[in-house]
Amino acid sequence: MSKSRKRSSRTRGRAKRQPAEPAREVPAVEPEAPESQGSRRSFLGKLWIGIAGLAVVELVWIVVDFLRPRAAAQESDSNILVAGPVERFEPSSVTAFQEGRIYLSRLEDGGFLALSRSCTHLGCTVPWNDDESRFVCPCHASAYDEKGVVLNPPAPRPLDFYAVRIENGIVKVDLSKPLKRRSFNAAQVTYA
Numbered sequence: 393m394s395k396s397r398k399r400s401s402r403t404r405g406r407a408k409r410q411p412a413e414p415a416r417e418v419p420a421v422e423p424e425a426p427e428s429q430g431s432r433r434s435f436l437g438k439l440w441i442g443i444a445g446l447a448v449v450e451l452v453w454i455v456v457d458f459l460r461p462r463a464a465a466q467e468s469d470s471n472i473l474v475a476g477p478v479e480r481f482e483p484s485s486v487t488a489f490q491e492g493r494i495y496l497s498r499l500e501d502g503g504f505l506a507l508s509r510s511c512t513h514l515g516c517t518v519p520w521n522d523d524e525s526r527f528v529c530p531c532h533a534s535a536y537d538e539k540g541v542v543l544n545p546p547a548p549r550p551l552d553f554y555a556v557r558i559e560n561g562i563v564k565v566d567l568s569k570p571l572k573r574r575s576f577n578a579a580q581v582t583y584a
């Protein structure tokens with residue numbers, strides 16, 4: 393081998409060699425302690441339980457909210473007596489309704505008053521006497537006029553009455569609660 397060949401092979405060997413880089417320090421990844429893994433799992437578990445609990449509460453609220461108005465509507469409907477169209481009742485007339493045990497009195501001026509059948513003395517049922525145009529109690533002879541006002545004691549106060557409303561020409565009576573009164577006034581009468 394000649395001198396020149398030897399020189400070129402040495403040069404090639406030198407070119408391949410790179411200066412060594414200083415070794416970088418790689419931060420060591422320490423394995424997570426089993427305690428911290430456990431606490432993370434426990435936290436996630438609690439979080440999921442909380443979310444699930446909120447979802448259940450919301451679902452219950454939606455169901456209750458959905459049912460409540462319907463239940464209220466059903467209840468109120470069952471307390472409403474649909475008496476009939478306004479023209480069915482002549483002025484100066486009293487009509488008995490078995491349902492709710494009431495009288496629907498249409499006054500001379502066309503107003504409506506729904507009256508309880510119970511005497512305010514001791515609660516006997518009071519019939520309407522068409523000939524005398526008055527209610528006369530068979531127990532102790534109390535008498536009331538077509539507005540339920542006492543004409544003859546011992547009844548201490550007028551007959552109880554019920555709220556009346558007229559919707560689209562139909563007379564309706566709210567039987568949910570009898571209204572007590574000490575005297576008659578025009579606000580107790582409903583007009584079409």
Ligand code: FES
Pocket residue numbers: 511512513514515516529530531532533534545546547
């Ligand atoms: S119960 Fe009606 S007058 Fe006594």
